[in-house]
Amino acid sequence: MNKYWYYLTGLNQEFSLESRIFHSFCIVAFFILTLCVPLNLILGLPISALLAVVALIAQACLYYLSRFKYKTQISLWLSIFIIHIIIIVNYFFNSGIQGPSFLLLVAIFFLVISLSKPKEYWFFISLNLVVASGLALFEYLYPELVEKSYMGRGFHFGDIISTYFISVLTILIGLRYIKKNYYISQNLLETKAADLERINSTKNKLFTIVSHDLRAPLATVRSYLEILSNLDPAKENWLEIQSDLIEMTQNTDNMLSNILMWSASQMEGISINKKPILLADTLIPVIRVFQSIANAKQIALNFEIDPGLKVLADENMLQLVIRNILSNAIKFTNNGGNIQLTVESDYPNYVIKISDNGIGMTDQIKDSIFSLKAESSFGTKNEKGVGLGLNLSKEFTDMQGGRIWFESASGKGSTFYISIPIA
Template identity: 30%
Template structure:
């Protein structure tokens, strides 16, 4: 199986690096920069910052990335009206922070300029700026087209903003002059940090929407894995590896939702939250992984993973996260290089600990090692491309951290599935033996009288079987044959079986009482709406196992006078039958209304229904019928017979309408008093 996972993983890598040529939208699909137009100022003797796209075919070649040398004016806020008057200009590579390309501090302001030469016959185009750190104004052919934040040279008047920018170039425009004012007093990286892109307007919009969809997919996947791991943590004896892995998924998901490729999903949804808070969440979630990942390894392989390095990693993470809380982004953002180094050390710690566990014959070590090695190339590439030692950036990959984590989770999920598979096979073998015992016991009671035969059959099969299964599982667990992780797999099934058993025991108690003492009716005033809601909640686990929706229309203040215990018993049995004979994904509706005859309660399903022969014999008081449900659920046949008997004592009636293959509706009519 591990070889199959490795083949799938390397196929994914091939897809990631080859998708650049697909659909004409490479940079937004796979995270690769688009086709780059060489600035003719470098190679043809023209002015710096010119990009010749006159012969560029957007239909054929797709999106173009304006990566190259731009005109640059440091500490000058120039406009198209006065930029030509400034003779003291320089050049800078885009994309890239200005403080990493020259003797410039990251705090400050500057003006960029580039000129695009386009074909007079070109269609309407648009330019996309993923983000500019940290406030900006953009002019196009002398016209101010957009402003993000407040681009003020004075730090007191400046305000940053997380935003992407999309501006339109009218069709037939032969020359486009772009002037960008960028101001940064808060971010450790400044200026045009990602390459602007240009394409046909309709195509570019689709690309941006597709990119947002991909980012939503990654964030949604990681949030789902966070919830899944948290559920496992609470279900399986609070195993700490699940907790730490859940927090890693949450941290990476938060990073994806806040800032990724210029989508800014959460900031766009909640624009009222300050820019600094989003940055604190982004960097805090990244720095916290320095502690979460070693803690995951340490608790996954106790006894093999050394403790002292974990203490060191946790201390560093606490210091860095505290720095995020108490300082501004310009300060804690500078710790990113330290974070990258610490993350590399955590991988070394993980590999060392896993190899040590592998040598000690740990069954899980091999799979976890493959997962760590699968994630490492993505994380390493992310660290390299964000490092200041690799500027200017001539390429850009996106979603690396998300892909790395999902690659690791692939192996983690396989590991869990392997555990569950072994546990299921063991349980299946155990159930076969238990069923054999139950069958033998049942055959020994066939000579008993009718009452004793019915009661002992129920007790030995429908009640004893799930309890014996539970006891058998506990015996195996106590002997150490299965782990807590494997035991947790059966929790939901056990809960479902016990819910059915509980209903069955109540039926037997009511039946025994009716046989020994007769039916005693005790009327009282009670809230039918609350009773119905309580019953629906009791069946949530059973219905959820078949993906069945339970609906009712009973108001919360619906007061009636009747026997609460009898009505509770009858409605529960009706709902149990409806769930039992409904198909997966169906629904059961409880409808209460008043009629001339009294109170009308209808339980309607869209299940298997009944033919005319079954329907005719269903409500005969001298007959009890038991039929398996749509998921092979068992029954005793007592429930419906008891419901009919008790309703008759209340002066009520029970009728059935059914169409085979389409469902059934049980109607209860009670001559009861009601209150508004």
């Protein structure tokens, strides 16, 4: 039912609120005027019945002109003038001030205020007041020109009561439509305000990352390069600095990748390409890269993946998730520690399990680990992150229809689980 009503009144994207109220008024007017024709004939008011037919035809034409020809402003003006003319004629043939015309003028006054633009208020208000006061004054001066059309008190009461209900119904429908659209507009404003707040928070986070978190490692890389340029390659320190430099550039590259992917996801520009992929072929290249980083901290990074396992996932997204988890595991594991990556079956998913015996997490860190509120922190060798990796990992895992969770104890290490659907 709502679908047909929205079609008849017009979509929000096509028509203004005033236009939609006008269309709804026209639709309601069709039914009311259709009822008025036989009702006026029963009450012995043939002229009023004829005027109802004229109003019905005019309103149908004006509705078509507004709804399908997009001439709402012209339709509105013509509708207001035609209604006032019909009320004037009805006034003289339907008992004047004792008839229902003034009740109809009150209903029309409400519609005029609801539909007209602010700069048109005074014109239409003046028109309504002039018509009402002019009719009353004319009848006061020339009462003999107003026809007393009722055949009895029962017909008189019936006409007044029916007109009252018609007027109340018209005002009620108009108010309900206005209030409904007001609440819709309020909800849209609140949604937009929340979106703006989120975007502003995202912008601040991004600026902080670019200005501080990325700046620091790049400055360190520059310092290392200056030292290397003045250092004898034959010295033992040269190889140690070179190793640190490789590790630093790898961390910085990982940070930059996270920033770019996270920024794209915030702008709703990330598209997912899920397809059956071999888990070993996808994960082993990532693990090999991090093994060299782990070796620099004398951390044993071992893995066990059945080469035949297939999952339904986006290869790039899954690699990014694993990169972030492994990067954190190395970052928060002391020299000489162990990291183990295994895959377990939990039909209809495979669960990638990454365990370390690092420093673990406190309860305070656990509560915000997957949110943007998570603060970036330094690793066991002063490695710096940006506080985005796990937030991005959760977002990308969810997008692939998977799930990510963890277990951790302070001082005892952490274990992360990534559940991905089996292909």
